[in-house]
Amino acid sequence: MSEKTATLENWATQRINFAQISPYLNNMRDFICETEIEGLLRSQTDVPASCVHDIIQKALAIETLSLKEAAILLNVRDKDLLSRMREAALAIKTKVYDNRIVTFAPFYTGNLCVNNCLYCGFRSGNPAINRKLLTVDEIKNEIEIIAGSIGHKRIIAVYGEHPESGIDYIISTMSAIYNTKIRTKNNSSASIRRVNVNAAPMQVEELRALKKAGIGTYQVFQETYHHKTYESIHPRGTVKSNYRWRLYSMHRAIEAGIDDVGIGALFGLYDWKFEIMGLLAHARELEKTFGIGPHTVSFPRLEPALNTPFAKASKYLLNDETFKKVITVLRLCIPYAGMILTARENASMRRDCFSLGITQTDASSKIGIGSYSQAGCGQKGNKQQFLLADTRSLDEVVLELAQDGFITSFCTAGYRCERTGKCIMKLLRSGQEGKFCKLNAVLTFREWLDDFASPRTKEIAENIINREISQIKSMMPDIFPAFMNYYERITQGERDLYF
Ligand code: SAM
Ligand code: SF4
Numbered sequence: 001m002s003e004k005t006a007t008l009e010n011w012a013t014q015r016i017n018f019a020q021i022s023p024y025l026n027n028m029r030d031f032i033c034e035t036e037i038e039g040l041l042r043s044q045t046d047v048p049a050s051c052v053h054d055i056i057q058k059a060l061a062i063e064t065l066s067l068k069e070a071a072i073l074l075n076v077r078d079k080d081l082l083s084r085m086r087e088a089a090l091a092i093k094t095k096v097y098d099n100r101i102v103t104f105a106p107f108y109t110g111n112l113c114v115n116n117c118l119y120c121g122f123r124s125g126n127p128a129i130n131r132k133l134l135t136v137d138e139i140k141n142e143i144e145i146i147a148g149s150i151g152h153k154r155i156i157a158v159y160g161e162h163p164e165s166g167i168d169y170i171i172s173t174m175s176a177i178y179n180t181k182i183r184t185k186n187n188s189s190a191s192i193r194r195v196n197v198n199a200a201p202m203q204v205e206e207l208r209a210l211k212k213a214g215i216g217t218y219q220v221f222q223e224t225y226h227h228k229t230y231e232s233i234h235p236r237g238t239v240k241s242n243y244r245w246r247l248y249s250m251h252r253a254i255e256a257g258i259d260d261v262g263i264g265a266l267f268g269l270y271d272w273k274f275e276i277m278g279l280l281a282h283a284r285e286l287e288k289t290f291g292i293g294p295h296t297v298s299f300p301r302l303e304p305a306l307n308t309p310f311a312k313a314s315k316y317l318l319n320d321e322t323f324k325k326v327i328t329v330l331r332l333c334i335p336y337a338g339m340i341l342t343a344r345e346n347a348s349m350r351r352d353c354f355s356l357g358i359t360q361t362d363a364s365s366k367i368g369i370g371s372y373s374q375a376g377c378g379q380k381g382n383k384q385q386f387l388l389a390d391t392r393s394l395d396e397v398v399l400e401l402a403q404d405g406f407i408t409s410f411c412t413a414g415y416r417c418e419r420t421g422k423c424i425m426k427l428l429r430s431g432q433e434g435k436f437c438k439l440n441a442v443l444t445f446r447e448w449l450d451d452f453a454s455p456r457t458k459e460i461a462e463n464i465i466n467r468e469i470s471q472i473k474s475m476m477p478d479i480f481p482a483f484m485n486y487y488e489r490i491t492q493g494e495r496d497l498y499f
Pocket of ligand 2: 161240
């Protein structure tokens with residue numbers, strides 16, 4: 001074994017702190033009970049339609065469903081009931097999040113990784129990948145494009161698991177991102193206002209440091225909730241092979257004060273129905289333990305990746321129709337949660353899915369390392385994790401959303417006004433958060449249209465803005481004058497005014 005490999009292995013063995021898992025176990029068991037989930041999926045078939053209608057009503061009242069109720073929905077095959085579920089999914093999204101779609105950019109900081117996940121292009125055993133970790137200067141260059149040319153205000157910074165991209169690196173990159181201030185072509189100020197982080201599970205002390213550094217949402221995807229499958233695709237001896245270290249990463253985050261957490265499963269690794277039950281069990285467990293559920297749920301589909309045969313060969317890959325059912329049922333199961341659909345999906349699929357209750361999406365995305373500032377490297381480079389299906393610009397996506405009646409929101413106010421955790425859960429369930437979001441969506445959309453939109457997108461989007469302003473006037477007469485004051489100031493060049 002080389003000295004370098006020995007050092008890496010030594011580092012990896014010290015990552016997991018068992019004392020930070022055991023307090024959450026129940027009689028040494030975790031909260032994913034396969035026998036229970038499989039039993040429910042087997043038994044809850046062919047229930048009366050009235051029972052399905054009752055479950056839909058519960059979801060429409062923004063109540064988290066039980067595992068049994070989820071199993072019933074997952075087994076619905078009747079066309080009318082399925083169509084009712086789809087309608088309810090959109091109704092729930094509109095009730096909680098109105099007609100807004102929040103947008104963000106994925107930002108891959110590097111591709112060094114000690115793990116060897118069979119499905120991932122970045123796995124340590126993949127010799128076809130060029131390894132690269134961005135320096136602070138390179139990060140600034142990327143942000144200049146993301147915030148200064150495209151106009152994003154929030155990003156999800158993505159990290160491999162490696163000593164060189166550990167907590168100190170993550171914090172230095174977050175600070176570089178927040179501190180990069182740019183002048184746009186019409187001389188307004190632009191910057192990233194919210195950094196969400198997708199990184200490996202961390203220790204409580206590291207999570208406290210992340211909180212201090214101003215993290216938005218902390219995301220960790222369980223990949224698969226099925227213990228045996230998890231074991232088979234995360235080779236023994238790697239840090240990631242410890243299922244429970246990952247399963248309880250959100251518990252540790254909340255314990256450390258990060259009350260804005262995102263869960264997810266990678267669909268295509270195991271049975272999709274099981275994964276939905278797993279995600280719901282996770283949300284319920286967080287609600288039970290902390291009174292806080294996940295702020296977002298992600299459900300990426302497994303995509304082809306360079307020199308990664310597993311990604312194409314998995315027997316659990318989902319077709320488009322099934323994937324739409326995943327979104328519909330998840331929307332009903334965890335009705336208050338934000339739901340993220342990424343550019344892994346192609347344009348027409350994305351358009352269909354927006355009407356099933358999606359709340360967040362990315363655009364103008366590049367997932368190669370350093371691809372935003374090095375034109376051309378984005379989709380072809382051998383530095384990226386997998387391949388994107390929708391490479392449209394943010395301007396094109398905003399235009400399409402506007403044509404479909406959605407307003408693109410660049411709002412990042414929530415966490416800056418401490419509307420997170422229990423506070424946001426209450427506001428979301430009662431439909432109150434929508435009020436602030438509506439105001440901030442219009443203000444941030446105005447900023448983006450004036451700073452970055454093409455003439456065509458701007459023209460179409462004006463109708464949306466005008467419609468929103470008249471709704472604000474009639475729905476919130478008390479706040480309307482203050483809102484208009486901010487709105488006018490933004491049209492005159494001021495930036496970052498929010499409620
Ligand atoms: N390394 C960290 C981890 O694994 O938690 C975070 C970054 S990883 C690059 C982010 C996510 O990408 C993973 O959690 C996984 O769900 C997803 N991913 C990995 N390989 C993929 C593939 N071939 N297609 C789609 N998504 C993939
Ligand atoms: Fe590393 Fe994450 Fe890819 Fe696994 S999924 S190889 S941990 S980057």
